[in-house]
Amino acid sequence: MGVPGEKNAPRPPKDLAESELFAVDAYRRSFDSAVLDVDREQNRVALARTAFYPGGGGQPHDLGELRWDGGSCQVTKVTREGGQIWHWLDAAEPPGNGVEVFGDIDWQRRHLLMRTHTALHILCGVIWTEYQIAVTGGNMEPGKGRLDFPLEGISTELGQRVERRINEEIDRAREVVVDFMGRSEADLDPALIRTAANLIPREIDPLRVIDIVGLDKQADGGTHVTSTADVGRVAVTGTSSKGKGNKRIRLEVTSG
Incomplete structure (x- = not known):
């Protein structure tokens, strides 16, 4: 884990630890997840869990890549909206609901x-x-x-x-x-x-x-x-x- 002192610190809320991976491990560079929701009008997806930081407190959002069976694309924007973290994609056709994806953070930029x-x-x-x-x-x-x-x-x-x-x-x-x-x-x-x-x-x-x-x-x-x-x-x-x-x-x- 990338969080020193974790063994002595209060445990994070379970839903946060399971869905917002960046909040408990800033050194997490990649992850797998399922697509939770798709907004085709804005070409974006929400995931069941993510290591992409959505921006806030003056820190910009992360960039990176999503890959799935039969496709891949760049993540160009990430924001928190309506209780979900949305990932904007440069894909012509985003992955559908339930599709398993693999996310890769642009680590050099994140670090x-x-x-x-x-x-x-x-x-x-x-x-x-x-x-x-x-x-x-x-x-x-x-x-x-x-x-x-x-x-x-x-x-x-x-x-x-x-x-x-x-x-x-x-x-x-x-x-x-x-x-x-x-x-x-x-x-x-x-x-x-x-x-x-x-x-x-x-x-x-x-x-x-x-x-x-x-x-x-x-x-x-x-x-x-x-x-x-x-x-x-x-x-x-x-x-x-x-x-x-x-x-x-x-x-x-x-x-x-």
Whole structure:
């Protein structure tokens, strides 16, 4: 499994563990499943289970391939909609209901996104440690991303200090643990949801939590590496003001 600490952590909800494979094992590169539903108008399928991340929290959706007896195609888009995870296909004719398929994730892209997402959590942890302020916005693509914070000011010097601190935390090889926490327990920790606005619906219970042990712990649905050491080196590529009380820090993952 790609989830360290699993033997000691609360078990994920059974339906989640069986259907959303990315949520319990970010290192799962391939899987088999049955087609659960077909939307021919939009050329997409929902599967009984999937390792394709559907996007969310600023992390883009996965890409990859589906294969079945007599056919194969690229997965060009994945989203969560109406309680299902839909996979858009470039096939002229998608597989029908009940057809057994084999899914392959574009692993090079996924792993770079995992490293990037974890780097952003390290940035979040560094800023929280020094300023105790929440994130106001963020986004990422493979290898680069940005977070916004309600800092009073921003400077090149601050960016340099943050870059140094991020790479120090990478060198510490902190374990990155996936945990699941009941909503009532999570509500007791105001630092657990690190966005300025709590956008996680109340009906999501338990919460999936990413814990960079000793640095950053927050509710998150994305995919991550298992140690900060796996991120590689990080460069802060820009600092800018996006208005009063909203300052942006950009970073890139430069090696790994």
